[in-house]
Amino acid sequence: MNWTALIATAALALSGAAMAQNTDHPGDKTMVVGSDFGVAPWMVRGASGPEGFGVDMITDIAKRVGRPGVEIVDINFSGLFAALFSKRIEFTVNPLNITAERAERMLYTEPFFATGNGFLVRAADEMKGFEDLKGKQLAVNRGTISDTWATANSEKYGFEVQRYDTFPDSVQAVITRRAFTALNEIPTAVFAAAHNKAIKVGFKDFNGRNFGYAFRLEDTAYRNTVEEAIECMKLDGTLARMYEKWYGSAPDQTSTINAVFVGYGAPGFKGYEFKPHVPGCK
Template sequence: MKKKSTSSVALLAALASFGLPGAAAFADDHPQDQPLVVGSDFGVAPWMVRGAAGPEGFGVDLITAIAKKIGRPSVDVQDINFSGLFAALFSKRIEFTVNPLNITQERSEKMLYTEPFFATGNGFLVRKGEKLESLDGLKGQVLAVNRGTISDTWATQNADKYGFEVQRYETFPDSVQAVITHRAFTALNEIPTTVYAASKNPAIEVGFKDFNGRNFGYAFRYGDEAYRDKVESAIECLKQDGTLAQLYEKWYGEKAAEGTALTTVYAGYGAPGFKGYDDKPHDLACN
């Protein structure tokens, strides 16, 4: 964490006295002796799924490791459909999001991001044996998406360009089922999610991968910069000591590529090039 000057401490106290984000908000919203309360859609394997003993997956292992780094006693992951996730964040039902959330300019106007820690793109699932060799193959087809996701945004923006119809579902498994039952030709989601889904279901395969430079990050409320920085420092330490790469290999079955967001520690705090980014350098203090 960055050291605060005497004037900074006084400013935080003044902000707290007016009910604005500051020291009091930090303590009230993130009680150090209580479980870390975060939110994610449980329907995105292998990021986070409901297991016999509770949620499990890459995202669970990651936030558990982060909680340990920042000194929280445990983690309480709330299962929230993606369409309701941001409302849960802004109403303070959760402290921050831990779902596979794309960093976008539009979202950064409303939410405060950590630095990127996972690279992704568009993955198109089709029935086993079907062919989709390019985006042009979507013409005249029905494409299923998880409502409110970046995949939904991409589909909405590109439906006319490529000539396909969009069907929206509340969960990713529902969109996959639409493909299997011939209600849709393809289901669109993040590349790692579709690769994993295809490895577990012989009825589907990844028809096409569109790597486009997107990255995932956690999202916080504006005014929560101090806690965002604390969590991001933990993420950076997990990159530095190789934990993040190990978790990726454990859950996705392949080694993390060097030079991607899985292994790169970025200067400053937040997502470079997006609103909320603080470019001031800082030293890591990993334990």
């Protein structure tokens, strides 16, 4: 066996991977990421630009990985993955559920935010469980995990699905009585109800779902770099403080917002790497 040739080939491959990472994630340039701005308090458009939990989080990450700044591109959820795969953005920073189907097409970071189904109804209405959906209209943000859940369960529980391009549009459908309930992530639903007396959270379905950032399949090295920054934010309490700032209460101590996982990626999903490490926190 020609070991010299083999080593040279391996070195060339590593060099090519490094060059690709430098091209797609240039350390001396602003980090460009994507999110839907219509999900409060994760990310909304403020007077001077986007603001919210997700903005604070990615701004802190950009500093920790040495990027000079961050640009967050406002993209409706239905167009988010196309923007990722076309390299319009470097990775996603919206509240994105980790699923096995999505993990076939993209790399996830480890989980950092626990969630579930939150059902918003008008203040005068009641929803005690799934049985109250029978014969009703359920509004969702098109293309989200809420849309997936609604599609899979509409026949089982006997409701019809209305799809909207933004979360506020789905809430408006409830307020104007076009829909009985709007479905979104529990933290998002709780925040929306706290800021609008016309609606309330009728029912919470805690089901073990988690959010993670998503990268292109070839971006393993950069995914790992960003994940270590997230791990450092967990270890020094930064993520928990951000959560309390934007959601109004401390996260549960068993939440993944406080849990550092062994290896890189989401355990149990494709793209996970069992590589025990100590994050290089600064």
